[in-house]
Amino acid sequence: MHFSRLFLASLVFVSLLWISHLLRKRSPQSQDDLTVEKEDLSVTFDTLLHIQHLRKKKLRSFCGQTAKITELPHNKQEASQVVSSIMVNNKLQLLYCKIPATGVEGWEQLLEMLEEKENVTLQLPVPIHQQFGTQMMLSQYNLTSMEALLKSYTKVIFIREPFHRLISAYMHGLADDLTFKEFVQYILYQGSSKASIEWKPLVSLCRPCIIRYDYIIMFGFLGSEVHHLMQRAGLLGNNQLPEFIDSKIRWTYGWLEEQMFSELSLAQKKQLCHFFRFDFAAFHFPNSLLWDPTCIVRST
Ligand SMILES: *[C@@H]1O[C@H](CO)[C@@H](O)[C@H](O)[C@H]1NC(C)=O
Ligand SMILES: *[C@@H]1O[C@H](CO)[C@@H](O)[C@H](O)[C@H]1NC(C)=O
Numbered sequence: 001m002h003f004s005r006l007f008l009a010s011l012v013f014v015s016l017l018w019i020s021h022l023l024r025k026r027s028p029q030s031q032d033d034l035t036v037e038k039e040d041l042s043v044t045f046d047t048l049l050h051i052q053h054l055r056k057k058k059l060r061s062f063c064g065q066t067a068k069i070t071e072l073p074h075n076k077q078e079a080s081q082v083v084s085s086i087m088v089n090n091k092l093q094l095l096y097c098k099i100p101a102t103g104v105e106g107w108e109q110l111l112e113m114l115e116e117k118e119n120v121t122l123q124l125p126v127p128i129h130q131q132f133g134t135q136m137m138l139s140q141y142n143l144t145s146m147e148a149l150l151k152s153y154t155k156v157i158f159i160r161e162p163f164h165r166l167i168s169a170y171m172h173g174l175a176d177d178l179t180f181k182e183f184v185q186y187i188l189y190q191g192s193s194k195a196s197i198e199w200k201p202l203v204s205l206c207r208p209c210i211i212r213y214d215y216i217i218m219f220g221f222l223g224s225e226v227h228h229l230m231q232r233a234g235l236l237g238n239n240q241l242p243e244f245i246d247s248k249i250r251w252t253y254g255w256l257e258e259q260m261f262s263e264l265s266l267a268q269k270k271q272l273c274h275f276f277r278f279d280f281a282a283f284h285f286p287n288s289l290l291w292d293p294t295c296i297v298r299s300t
Contacts, residue, residue: 045228045231048224048225048228049228051225052215052216052228054284055216055218055283055284056213056216058282058283058284059208059209059213059216059282059283062209062278062281062282062297063208063209063282065297066209066278066281066297067209067210069209069210070209070210071210072143072146072147072150072210074143076142076143079139079143079146080139080140081139082207082210082211083138083139083146083150083207083211084137084139085097085098085099085197085205085206086098086137086138086139086206086211087136087137087138088135088136088137088138088141088149088153089111089115091115092111092114092115092233092235093152093153093154094111094153094154094155094156094233095138095149095150095153095154095155095156095211096155096156096157096158097156097157097158097202097205097206097211097213099158099197099202099205099206100197100198101160101165101168101169101172101198102158102159102160102165102202102219103158103160103217103219103222103244103246104158106222106242106244106245106246107156107158107217107222107226109242110226110241110242113239113242114235114239117237117239138150150211154214154215154229154233155211155212155213155214155215156213156214156215156217156229157202157206157208157211157213157215157216157217158217158218158219159202159216159217159218159219159279159283160202160218160219160220161219161285161287161288162199162201162272162276162279162280162285162288162290163257163261163272163288163289163290164219164250164253164257165198165199166183166184166187166199166272167180167253167256167257167260168198168253169196169198169199170183172198174196174198179263180260180263180264181263181264181265181268184264184268184272185268187199187272187275188268188271188272188275192204192275201275201276201278201279202279202282202283203278203279203282204278208282215229216283217229219246219250220246220247220249220250221246221247222244222246222247223241223243223244223246223247226241226244227241257289258289261289261290269289269290269292270292270294270295272290273290273291273292273294273295274295276290277295277296277297278297280295280297281296281297
């Protein structure tokens, strides 16, 4: 059975409408599964802290086993290449890796909102950004400033299960007139070095073995995880976080992905796992349909 992009897009749209209808109908006391998960996590600050520790530990072990380069290169051009996806927010003293459809869009809206509020003050009100300049992209700074910013600012990476990234890219029209199977064939044919930012492995885009991220935020849990980050960084004040819709999208994709997965041949599934093997080894996506214990990363 083949799925056209238009059909899938309307399926997602209808199910999102249906979910929001359900959510609206329920009284605040009778939470459904979607919000219980979120609410549970948001009250347990310690759980979220623990999750961050586990993710960073897994990432460090991955880097220890496989990474050849763990320091920012001392050459300005090479260093700029390494940090080419990293954005700078000087007012809130944050660095984040900007990859589409990983949750970064909602995050940027939130940062804009926080910047507009005058009451947001940092716990360490050191106006260091004057020394560094005001560029938005880390690659535009000189090497000295790059290193200083990497040392002093809070660094955030957004991760998302690879197969969901593919589905998202497919539905956002990045594969005109292709079936999902043809789209996947095209990606595999192109290989990872020529891959588009929408599906290139996160490890090669965000370089987590060189940039020591303080927070690894998982798509599907943005509401509670970003809240936790903001609380720890002292950025939230009395502000309410806007609602993130990623948990609903994740839920919708959950029943879509099996259908799309079944369209692929066994060889394609194995090749996709190989294509994303570094992301699987660096971050934990235990429920991914693509994940297969035979596609492991060999030490280099
Ligand atoms: C924000 O700051 C204004 C003064 O600048 C103050 O009147 C107001 O109470 C503050 N609001 C919060 C939520 O702290
Ligand atoms: C780097 O940029 C900062 C801010 O623009 C400047 O003060 C500093 O002198 C520069 N350093 C070098 C080595 O060019």
